[in-house]
Amino acid sequence: MTETEAQVNPQLSGEEEKDSNINEDHHTTDAQNPSDGSGSDSDSESEDEAQSKAQIEALETALGSNSSDYDSHVQYIKILRKLGDLEKLRQAREAMSALFPLTPDMWQEWAKDEITSFGEDAFPAVQKLYERGVSDYLSVALWYDYLNFVQxxxxxxxxxxxxGISKARNLFERALTAAGLHVAEGHKIWELYREFEQAIFLTIEETDSGSKEKQIQRIRNLFHRQLSVPLVEHKPTLRAYRAWEANNGSSIDVNSSELDGLSSHVVSVYQKAVEMLNARVHLEEQISKKEAGSEKLQEFMTYLKFEHSSGDPARIQILYERAIAEFPISSDLWLDYTQYLDKTFKTARIVRDAYYRATRNCPWVGELWVRYLLSVERGHGSEEELATVFEKSLQCTFTSFDEYLNIYLTRVDGLRRRVSTSTEVKDGVNYSVIRDIFQRASDYLSPHLKNTQTFLRMHSYWARLELKLGKDLIAARGVWESLLKISGSMLETWQCYIAMEIDMGQINEARSLYKRCYSKRFPGIGSEDICHSWVHFEREYGSLEEFDIAVQKVTPRLQELQLFRLQQEGKISVLATDEKENSSRKNSREKRKPTASSIDEQSPTKRRKDTVQDLKTIKENDKDQVKNSVKVSGSTESHLRTAENVSKETKDASSKKSVPFDDQCTAFVSNLSLQATENDLRNFFADVGGVVAIRILKDKFTKKSRGLAYVDFSDDAHLASALEKNKQIFLGKKLSILKSDPQQGRKKTVAGRSLSTKHEKFDSHEASRVRGESSRPQSGSSRNGEGIQLKGTNTFAVPRNVRPLGRSSSKPQSEGATERGDEIPKSNDEFRKMFLKE
Incomplete structure (x- = not known):
């Protein structure tokens, strides 16, 4: 409900209360000032009229901006009816009826207003109103008013x-078909029908005995028909029948039991009807007790399940109509009802009418429109009717774009069947109509369904029809070429296009497609698959020279892909190894962290053995560090590098001093979703291609993404294409994609200190990790035992010729130093031999 409606509705809901308050005020005023009573009434009426006009203007504005607002239509009609503006009221009702089905109460009010204003002169118009009303929903009350109006x-x-009698009887029979089986209210139509026939009996002259006898038999048949139907007023109907028979010369004793004197046929059908009624009484009571809501709908579904078990189509249909009158916008109920009609009646007009009503009540359900189109086609509807239903469906709003696609394809299916089975052009149906619908579907759905299998299937279907019905190979190729512009990053698109060319025997065209797509990057192993597919294609269809050309082109591409995959696996392995080693070193340091007491408790021999073992471990780790940094599996292909070569190259590269990335072909991505992974970014740039590496910046301590990343490309052309994706939405956030400028990330001198930018620090660190370099902390002693520097308070092992921290070298030794046993200092070599001695 709009803001305007929210303002109007409270005013409308309180109209009666306001009227009563106004009347009370008027009475009070009249009692106090009798002479001023007429003036107060006129002022009040003018205020009400002004308020109603303001409400009408507000509602007209609301409907002008949103004509599909159901509540605004209802309130607008209610106010216009109160003001008595019949012409404007008629227009408002017509406008609402064009969009929504009206309720039975609204149809009754409309008919009553027309009759009150124009009397018998309005009979044709009012009769049409009743006909429209009874076709919207099942309503015994509306049928009852309609029959009385005609009489x-x-x-x-x-x-x-x-x-006139024939016309009335036909109308009564229609009413019985529509509502005569209504268990709770159907007896009203039967009774009105009998009253009409009895009135006709009274108009027949006494001398016309033949006509009288014929009319008596007609009334008797009506009683028998009603007594055979399970209705709630079953016993009163039986008593009325016995009384009528007694009045018309029958030997039935009114005071006897109910079934005495009746024919065996009447007794049989009556007893059967009573049994059927008793089986339904409980279900009817459950429905009547529940208020409108999910519980009442569930009771209807239980009732329907029972009627389905009995297998009476007419009774099932009546119950569906009753449920729909209570729940007109229940899409599940409409789907269930129309599906039952499709199975039971199939091509009958009643099925098409039901779908027409279903789509008016639930226009947002695409499945109903699809079934509607199929129903019209089964009923051999005209092309004009099919086109009208199709165009109406496209004006609705559905929950998914797949529903739109389903409607487009259903329409194409119907046209294909007509064109295929007809040798002549009928109703303007030819293949150009199919092509137009396909083009409309592609234009509308391409922004939403590109790179999906459903969109690919639609174009594949389109291309086949261009060949089969349109007899135009160029047009079929045009379909695929247009799809390549939309979904060219999908491997399946190229495969289907190539398959069509091979099926048509166009080997050269298929070969040219392979040459166009073998160097593209597809998700997963798609790039390798298309390369192998080309080789297999040439093996089956090409000459030796063409086979050699394919192998020559494919081999370096496969090598490039394999190397790239190994690099990616190496990066993952290095990252996992670094994290594992960092964790293990941290735990090891925590476990082996020496304390003063533990150092004092260790024996000198134990300390010497531990120190020697540590030195050996460090040297072994240095030797194996590069070898274990990247784990690659050997390739079985003879034309690819072996794992040993890759390991050797990685080892050589890691032995050199690491250099930061130069960022010559790198895009800097910011405002990145914190949940984005490297695979997500790779898929995002899949249509661009040329991605060499992706580096997502992570927090040093939490290891979580910082929303920044660098994407390296193979050349400037791919980088330029990637920069065009700037400001696009990715995982719910608008990305900022700029070219990375290395010059801005160099060291800057600030207050006499050389500072490196965060970007350069990240590049240097990332380069060292990718190239297999280790960032181990230095041990307490160097690998060659030289340049030892010990820190802390534990200096028991410091050589005497190494001055402690904080002692000046110019400080003179005490004169009594030579008199003590440790006055002569030992050299470094002597101390090392003593320390490492077995």
Whole structure:
């Protein structure tokens, strides 16, 4: 509900209360000032009229901006009816009826207003209103009013002419078909029908015994028909029948038991109807007790399940109509009802009418529109009717774009069947209509369904019809070429296009497609698959020279892909190894962290052995560090590098001093979703291609993404294409994609200190990790035992010729130093031999 409606509705809901308050005020004023009573009434009426006009203007504005607002239509009609503006009211009702089905109460009010204003002159218009009303929903009350209206205002029926009687009987039979099986209210139609026939009996002259006897038999048949139907007023109907028979000369004793004197046929059908009624009484009570809501709908579904078990189509249909009158916008109920009609009646007109009503009540359900189109086609509807239903469906709003696609394809299916089975052009149906619908579907759905299998299937279907019905190979190729512009990053698109060319025997065209797509990058192993597919294609269809050319082109591409895959696996392995080693070193340091007491408790021999073992471990780790940094599996292909060569190259590269990335072909991505992974970014740039490496910046301590990343490309052309994706939405965030400028990331001098930018620090660190370099912390002693520097308070092992921290070298030794046993200092070599001695 709009803001305007929210303002209007409270005013409308309180109209009666306001009217009563105004009347009370008027009475009070009249009692106090009798002379001023008429003036107060006129002022109040003018205020009400002004308020109603303001409400009408507000509602007209609301409907002008949103004509599909159901509540605004209802309130607008209610206010216009109160003001009595019949012409404007009629227009408002017509406008609402064009969009929504009206309720039975609204149809009754409309008919009543027309009759009150124009009397018998409005009979044709009012009769059309009743016809429209009874076709929207099942309503016994509306049928009852309609039958009374015809008897009262139709001069032909009122005069009881033969034509009038026939017209009335036809209308009564229609009413019985529509509502005569309504268990709770159907007896009203039967009783009104009998009253009409009894009134005709009274108009027959006494001398015309033949006509009288014929009319008596007609009334008797009506009683028998009603007694065979399970209705709630079953016993009163039986009593009325016995009384009527007694009045018309029958030997039935009114005071006897109910079934005495009746024919065996009547007794049999009556007892069967009573049994059927008793089986349904409980279900009827459950429905009547529940208020409108999910519980009542569930009771209807239980009732329907029971009727389905009995297998009476007419009774099942009546119950569906009753449920729909209570729940007109339940899409599940409409789907269930129309599916039952499709199975039971199939091509009957009643099925198409049901779908027409279903789509008016639930226009947002694409499945109903699809079934509607199929129903019209089964009923051999005209091309004009099919086109009308199709165009109406496209004006609705569905929950998914797949529903739109389903409607487009259903329409194409119907046209294909007509074109295929007809040798002549009928109703303007030819293949150009199919092509137009396909083009409309592609234009509308391409922004939403590109790179999906459903969109690919639609174009594949289109291309086949261009060949089969359109007899145009160039047009079929045009379909695929247009799809390549939309979904060219999908491997399946190229494969289907190539398959069509091979099926048509166009080997050269298929070969040219392979040459166009073998160097593209597809998700997963798609790039390798297309390369192998080309080789297999040439093996089956090409000459030796063409086979050699394919192998020559494919081999370096496969090598490039394999190397790239190994690099990616190496990066993952290095990262996992670094994290594992960092964790293990941290745990090891925590476990082996020496304390003063533990160092004092260790024996000198134990300390010497541990120190020697540590030195050996460090040297072994240095030797194996590069070898274990990247784990690659050997390739079985003879034309690819072996794992040993890759390991050797990685080892050589890691032995050199690491250099930061130069960022010559790198895009800097910011405002990145924190949940984005490297695979997500790789898929995002899949249509661009040329991605060499992706580096997502992570927090040093939490290891979580910082929303920044660098994407390296193979050349400037791919980088330029990637920069065009700037400001696109990715995982719910608008990306900022700029070219990375290395010059801005160099060291800057700030207050006499050389500072490196965060970007350069990240590049240097990342380069060292990718190239297999280790960032181990230095041990307490160097690998060659030289340049030892010990820190801390534990200096028991410091050589005497190494001055402790904080002691000046110019400080003179005490004179008594030579008199002590440790006065002569040992050299470094002597100390090392003593320390490492077994």
């Amino acid at each position: 009262e205002y139709d001069s032909v029926v009122r005069e009881c002419s033969a034509a």
